[in-house]
Amino acid sequence: MRSVCAMTALLSVCSSTSLRSSAFIPRAPFLSLPFRRDLSCSKLRLARSISTAAAAVKARAGGGRPLMEVRAAQSGEIHVIVGPMFAGKTTALIRRVQAEAATGRTVALIKSDKDNRYGLDSAVTHDGTKMACWALPKLSSFQDKLGTEAYDKVDVIGIDEAQFFDDLYDFCCKAADHDGKIVVVAGLDGDYKRNKFGSVLDIIPLADSVTKLTARCELCGHRAFFTLRKTQETRTEFIGGADVYMPVCRQHYLDGQIVIEATRIVMEVERSTVTHALK
Numbered sequence: 001m002r003s004v005c006a007m008t009a010l011l012s013v014c015s016s017t018s019l020r021s022s023a024f025i026p027r028a029p030f031l032s033l034p035f036r037r038d039l040s041c042s043k044l045r046l047a048r049s050i051s052t053a054a055a056a057v058k059a060r061a062g063g064g065r066p067l068m069e070v071r072a073a074q075s076g077e078i079h080v081i082v083g084p085m086f087a088g089k090t091t092a093l094i095r096r097v098q099a100e101a102a103t104g105r106t107v108a109l110i111k112s113d114k115d116n117r118y119g120l121d122s123a124v125t126h127d128g129t130k131m132a133c134w135a136l137p138k139l140s141s142f143q144d145k146l147g148t149e150a151y152d153k154v155d156v157i158g159i160d161e162a163q164f165f166d167d168l169y170d171f172c173c174k175a176a177d178h179d180g181k182i183v184v185v186a187g188l189d190g191d192y193k194r195n196k197f198g199s200v201l202d203i204i205p206l207a208d209s210v211t212k213l214t215a216r217c218e219l220c221g222h223r224a225f226f227t228l229r230k231t232q233e234t235r236t237e238f239i240g241g242a243d244v245y246m247p248v249c250r251q252h253y254l255d256g257q258i259v260i261e262a263t264r265i266v267m268e269v270e271r272s273t274v275t276h277a278l279k
């Protein structure tokens with residue numbers, strides 16, 4: 001009942017104020033809610049008044065928070081870049097964030113503090129391109145680190161090594177849907193076993209765009225979709241570079257699994273033989 005009343009109130013606020021006075025009155029206003037950042041002034045005003053009306057309804061329904069806190073006036077975006085290691089995900093992320101900065105937007109880059117390969121003050125590609133970043137244990141600490149005033153000024157948030165963040169889904173939802181940020185996420189879609197890695201795939205339904213990059217198979221030069229772990233380590237999370245991992249095509253992934261399994265068996269036999277001989 002309360003939600004029916006709220007919707008009626010929202011419709012009446014919208015129709016009695018901005019919609020009626022706008023020169024661009026859409027025939028079905030709720031089907032044409034604006035989603036683009038380059039909104040014309042009148043559409044932007046329409047978006048703002050709908051946001052404000054929604055906030056008023058929420059406040060009236062007992063939300064009790066200040067009106068502008070309820071939803072950002074401009075619509076956010078989420079762009080996801082996935083692929084195996086060495087596919088150019090960090091390169092693409094840095095390029096995108098820097099391109100946004102060049103248009104005058106305020107940008108911030110975050111990476112997981114689990115990835116300490118090149119220190120914690122920058123995100124670094126496999127071929128050495130760097131960009132200063134915040135290395136964080138969880139994404140929810142970003143706003144606190146920056147402070148609310150600085151956070152509000154950020155237009156674009158880049159996230160590298162997204163597979164390591166447990167709170168990726170909630171952060172992206174809040175940043176894009178509520179705070180109006182452009183969020184660009186780069187991470188591994190799959191781990192070395194080709195199982196889904198962390199929450200990266202969970203945010204696909206939230207995304208405006210998804211790009212799957214490929215690397216070159218280190219063994220044959222064809223397109224590489226997978227990451228082969230060259231060691232016997234079995235923990236899912238295991239930080240490393242070309243010393244531990246290589247990008248491979250489907251055939252070489254399957255061949256690689258056989259080699260690794262055969263190596264494991266040989267090592268186990270050797271170990272038990274040595275143990276037996278020592279007894």
Ligand SMILES: Nc1ncnc2c1ncn2[C@@H]1O[C@H](COP(=O)(O)OP(=O)(O)O)[C@@H](O)[C@H]1O
Nearest residue numbers: 084085086087088089090091124125126127242
């Ligand atoms: N097998 C490899 N070993 C080391 N570097 C590689 C290898 N394959 C590609 N690279 C380099 O890595 C770059 C991509 O690095 P990066 O953007 O950090 O990839 P990702 O973030 O997807 O792991 C490529 O442009 C290339 O120069």
Ligand SMILES: Cc1cn([C@H]2C[C@H](O)[C@@H](COP(=O)(O)O)O2)c(=O)[nH]c1=O
Nearest residue numbers: 084085086191192227236237238239240
């Ligand atoms: C496949 C795989 C990778 N990792 C780790 C290894 C690296 O530290 C990062 C990936 O870095 P990149 O920027 O994509 O090159 O993730 C892991 O922990 N577990 C895995 O299965």
Ligand SMILES: [Zn+2]
Nearest residue numbers: 217220249252
């Ligand atoms: Zn191959």
